[in-house]
Amino acid sequence: MTSMILNGERRAVRAAPDTPLLYVLREEFGLNAAKFGCGLGQCGACTVVIDGAAVFSCVTPVMLAENRQVTTLEGLGTAEAPGPLQRAFIDAQAAQCGYCIPGMMMRAHALLTRAPDASDAAIRAELEPHLCRCGTQMRILRAIRRAADAMRPRSTAEAGR
Amino acid sequence: MRTRRVIAGIGIFGLAAAGAALALAWRPAIAPVPPPAPASFDPALVRRGADLALIGDCRTCHTTSGGAAFAGGLPLPTPFGTLYSTNITPDPETGIGRWSEAAFARALREGVDREGRHLYPAFPYDHYSATSDDDVRALYAFFMTRPAVAATPPPNELPFPLNIRLTLAGWKLLFLHPRDLAPDPTKDAVWHRGRYLVEGLGHCGACHSPRNLLGAEVVSRAYEGGEAEGWRAYALGAASRAPVPWDEAALTQYLREGFHPLHGVARGPMAPVVENLAAVPREEVVAMARYLASLGAGSGTATPPLDPSSGPGQAPQSAGMQAAIEGAGTDLYAATCAACHEGERPPPFGGVSLALSTAISGESPRNLVNVILEGLPARGGTGQPIMPGFGAVLTDAQVASLAAGLRRRFGGGAPWPDLEPAIREARAARHLAARPAAAITPAMTPAMTR
Numbered sequence: 001m002t003s004m005i006l007n008g009e010r011r012a013v014r015a016a017p018d019t020p021l022l023y024v025l026r027e028e029f030g031l032n033a034a035k036f037g038c039g040l041g042q043c044g045a046c047t048v049v050i051d052g053a054a055v056f057s058c059v060t061p062v063m064l065a066e067n068r069q070v071t072t073l074e075g076l077g078t079a080e081a082p083g084p085l086q087r088a089f090i091d092a093q094a095a096q097c098g099y100c101i102p103g104m105m106m107r108a109h110a111l112l113t114r115a116p117d118a119s120d121a122a123i124r125a126e127l128e129p130h131l132c133r134c135g136t137q138m139r140i141l142r143a144i145r146r147a148a149d150a151m152r153p154r155s156t157a158e159a160g161r
Numbered sequence: 162m163r164t165r166r167v168i169a170g171i172g173i174f175g176l177a178a179a180g181a182a183l184a185l186a187w188r189p190a191i192a193p194v195p196p197p198a199p200a201s202f203d204p205a206l207v208r209r210g211a212d213l214a215l216i217g218d219c220r221t222c223h224t225t226s227g228g229a230a231f232a233g234g235l236p237l238p239t240p241f242g243t244l245y246s247t248n249i250t251p252d253p254e255t256g257i258g259r260w261s262e263a264a265f266a267r268a269l270r271e272g273v274d275r276e277g278r279h280l281y282p283a284f285p286y287d288h289y290s291a292t293s294d295d296d297v298r299a300l301y302a303f304f305m306t307r308p309a310v311a312a313t314p315p316p317n318e319l320p321f322p323l324n325i326r327l328t329l330a331g332w333k334l335l336f337l338h339p340r341d342l343a344p345d346p347t348k349d350a351v352w353h354r355g356r357y358l359v360e361g362l363g364h365c366g367a368c369h370s371p372r373n374l375l376g377a378e379v380v381s382r383a384y385e386g387g388e389a390e391g392w393r394a395y396a397l398g399a400a401s402r403a404p405v406p407w408d409e410a411a412l413t414q415y416l417r418e419g420f421h422p423l424h425g426v427a428r429g430p431m432a433p434v435v436e437n438l439a440a441v442p443r444e445e446v447v448a449m450a451r452y453l454a455s456l457g458a459g460s461g462t463a464t465p466p467l468d469p470s471s472g473p474g475q476a477p478q479s480a481g482m483q484a485a486i487e488g489a490g491t492d493l494y495a496a497t498c499a500a501c502h503e504g505e506r507p508p509p510f511g512g513v514s515l516a517l518s519t520a521i522s523g524e525s526p527r528n529l530v531n532v533i534l535e536g537l538p539a540r541g542g543t544g545q546p547i548m549p550g551f552g553a554v555l556t557d558a559q560v561a562s563l564a565a566g567l568r569r570r571f572g573g574g575a576p577w578p579d580l581e582p583a584i585r586e587a588r589a590a591r592h593l594a595a596r597p598a599a600a601i602t603p604a605m606t607p608a609m610t611r
Contacts, residue, residue: 017492017496018492018495018496040501040510040549041536041548041549042547042549050553050554051553053553053554054553055553055554056549059497059500059501059549060497060551060554061496061497063492063496064496064497064554064555064559065554128539129539129549
């Protein structure tokens, strides 16, 4: 049986090892933030973070998450207590239909964790695998910039300790 | 007394030899000229030069991603160090604006710049040496009518003594020889045109032929496969290990469209090549394909020759319901790859059957590892198949197991002995594997020159 650390908690997976991680997240654990978009790893709506790296959960069999840290959007905060990235997306009103947003946020989360000082160009390049059909790309970029600025003093302070 | 005389003799001989070598190595500057007016060039000649520049892949090395066309500055990693491409726009101060046609011709064919400095053979003048006077004139007309951009590339990063350009004179003495392009009475005009382009401006051998320790192509082993920027450039012709042998029609389609259903997609450093060839007159690509096809085709490695049951559309497919395949590494294949590569979707949404992949049947695991790790990233604005990379979720051991399993199942060859180092190198060179899309296409379409 596959076992992974999902948003900080160790969870056993009942589904067969070749089941896409996305289905396990949504159907077995009720974590519905990651979306099914294309099922081909070409739109980004299903993106989650595994051990710090953004991955397409629709093309990742759950067996590859064995004993690894899987983070979904639910792991970044709650509606009552949103994390800084979620806060920034709300403040920037970056979601229109919202379908692509969880994937965008997870890739942005991976980027800002790895590179808190990411430039606008780096953010833009990093998000290239993500499609948004509403056309809110500029707001999304603004939200990520805002989140980066909000998170940086804290991470710099932490690094200094 | 006698010893002293011998030593003196040796000394004099040595000095004379050094002097002679220096005289051979020394190339004079060619006097600068006032930058010629763009309007002084015949537009038809400029148009012709644009096509030739595409065949020569000039923009591919002389432009950075997102940078001004032909302004140089692209880092070129070589086994000897990193070189930066030069500015070949007609800027009088930092480009080639003051170069006469004679200076341009000498640079192209002999690898010596206007000032008389030897150029490094990352610039493939060992191929460009075959370029005819007429074509040099057309290329000159094309470059002198480009927008001038003031830009100076970073200095090359080469260790001593390679940073001494005079050493290149010795390299040229050993390796820069005119290509034998004598007419072959058994071949037609199209073949001759193709040979001229492939051996000359197209410089296919620069990547597809092995190189010796001094970085020169091994002429006796031409097209037996080589290395290019962290990718394997497959063997062409008789040494090809393509599962389905190439022919002229397949080569033409692949070179023009970057994709062939029996061979897959051009990626890595081949991607910009096919983007360039997509924009040149079709008959030029047909000619190149005819010559390349005449080099032989290998015998194919698909055993049995392409199992039809493994092609797209044969296996029932939905995510999570994949082919059951026996053997270590193949559980990964079944769970991770088969949904697309054995699915019912046609390309570009489904992958080609891996039984067709030279990356798996080929002589080196490097391309397969690159693609597993990085996928086939989208190239801005081009209609090409794309594939997600799996480098973030697969451990090195899993990549090795998957690659070895694919080789066993589809490759028709002995296990690769160099799989682990290939994975380590590919991980270290991620930035190379996912070379970004060239953002220069719009500025460079031949229509610009009309």
